[in-house]
Amino acid sequence: MSLLHPSRSACGLASAAVLLLASGAAAQGRRLTPEMLWDLGRVADPQVSPDGRFVLYHLRSYDLAANRGSTVIRRLERSSGEDVTIPFGRSASGARWSPDGSRLAFLASSVDGEHVGTTQVFVSDADGSDAKRVTDHAGGVSNLAWSPDGQQFSFTATVRLAPTLVDQHPDLPLAEARVYDDLMVRHWDTWKDGTYSHLFVVPSDGSSPARDLMAGMRVDTPLMPFGGGEQIAWSPDSTGLVYTAKVSDAPEFSTNSDLFWAPLDGGTHRNLTRGFGGYDVEPRFSPSGQWLAWASMERNGYESDQNRLFVRAWPPGADPVRVDRWDGTVGSFSWLPDSSGFLVEADWRGTHQVFRLPLEGDGVPAAVTSGRWHFASAVPLPDGSGFVALRQQSERPHELVEVPLSGEPVEGELRTDVNGAVYADLDLPSVEERWFDATDGEKVHAWVIKPPGFDPQKRYPMLLYCQGGPQSQVGQWFSYRWNFHLMAARGYVVLAVNRRGLPGFGTAWNEAISRDWGGQAMQDLLAATDAMIAEPWIDPRRVGAVGASYGGYTVYWLMGHDQPDRFAAMVAHCGVFNLESMYLSTEELFFANWDLGGPYWGDDRTRADYERFSPHRFVQDWDTPLLVIHGQQDFRVPLEQGLQAFTGAQVRGVPSRFVYFPGESHWVLSPQNGVLWQRLFFDWLDRHLAPKKR
16 A cells, blocks of 8 residues: 555645745745755765876766666866766776876776676776776675785675575575574664675786685674775785774674784784774874874764874884864864874864864864865875865755865865756755754754745744754755755755754763753753744744654654644654664664663663653653654664554554655665655645645
8 A cells, every 4th residue: 555645645745836835935946856856966085196186086976767876987187177077987986096196996897898797996097098807806896995006906895704594504495584693683774694894905907816814804894884995094015904893802782993904914913902992993094104093982882982083103113192182073084295284074063174183283173174064075185285175065965175275264166066057047045053042051053944035024834853863963964865955945944953962062062962862952952943933934833843863763752742832743764762672673782872871671770761761651642743754674773663653653643654665774775765755755744834724
């Protein structure tokens, strides 16, 4: 049976037009639509040539009708601005300059009509011509990198270290089962299957087979499931690599990863960060070869701990030294070309900026970028004059910019405009920064996004956006699902609050959410909501709350604690509903152990917290129309969380709908599913928040 009732589909999905007209938004230009999100090119992975002349970047595009995406490699000449596609085909990725700049290496499954079937390493001339395949590795490869001497490549690939069910029971070839004796049996969206991601090296001319540097080791590099090539680094003399992994005897609910030295001569791997308790990631050798730097968290089990920057002499000698001394948390970073310090990316007051941090000094980074932007993937220019980076904001996705390293912080110079044609006649929303008074006397930061053509003499519906994480800043990102621009284009004012528990506002603010899920963070959201409802251009009868993950938890929590009634509609995507069943069904137990205090049968405080913070205990107070969305493959917040919430709403007689995506996980990644998600999202909001006919 369709989840969208046939009798309502046409009028329901058309109701956005009614809402736009009713809100007084003039139809002077085009407005962003769910379908247009998939017309936008997605710029990623800038790579500067060794001589600084060119910048490679990835450009991904989507075919909505075919329900798939493809990627090309582009090459921008910095001086002339010439921007061309390198002829690698549409399956290329991971393009990297050779150390001397004369060649390119890249990953692809098909080049010049040669269909390999799996992703392999290719090498071409610097202009993309004369591409030749280097590897023929079963199952494909990823995370490609040149050695500094240009003689070898490193890459990662999957290896099997445990027998399959058929290996163990050859007389039952059609049997289907998974058998486990320990945690974790699954992670995010993948079941544990006895395979591991290992580090390999191969000559860059393909003259001999690839060699597994981690043969027999039951550990992964990079860290699963989100780690990439940034967690692996060649030594300056090309004699080995440093990689990131968890120690083999660490419990599954640990965050204690370390850096390991793997010599190419087959010697014993050495733990370089033994005694460091939390995540140790992103090894980076200085251009001079004298230092190894990395990002480190102090506390084991706390995945959102402050990220600090450490260095140690290379070859390893004296003890590591912390470089940064501030109340921020280090995101990604890179060495400056002269090895005098770093470019550091970090959340900052609702934005994501780039800072300069000297190797020697007071440890306080100085901002080199400014403005209402999210900068990412900063790559220094070889001459030290500046860097290239990706830059986005809530209205528009990433483009490539160039930023000088002289004078005051700047917003950077735009170097690409891949979505210029789409935006040429697009009406844009306006974005304002606001600070609200919290119930405890603190100030709470928020972004307020107003519809295109906003008229303060009219009244608009409002959406309270509830952020997930729970420690994940509401910044200037352009999401392809929780898209503030799209929400505003549909006629909504969006209130996006950096409530208690989010980075960018100091470590104390970030840590305030732990063991207080239903506490001050909720009061921050409600205080901001009440202040906005008092604005004459907000219709207090048409206010909704939406969110995913912890944001979905927030929606469920507000459903049972909204007195007096503020909200007329709710949407929860992959939200946490029942803390007790969540503890026993989620995969990363270290997360629940830290943020919730451990299992619900723990000490008196923990048991009391579960009782007062679990939304399932307050369903008797639910009366707000609720849309529940969940994916089958979400193992972080398992499907039963959404099903329980929907059942509770139905039993209570609350108007509710359940949208189930059997092939999606915590996210919605398929193009057509993405459009359907947006249509159902706005259909629900529009029918409950549109002006009532008189």
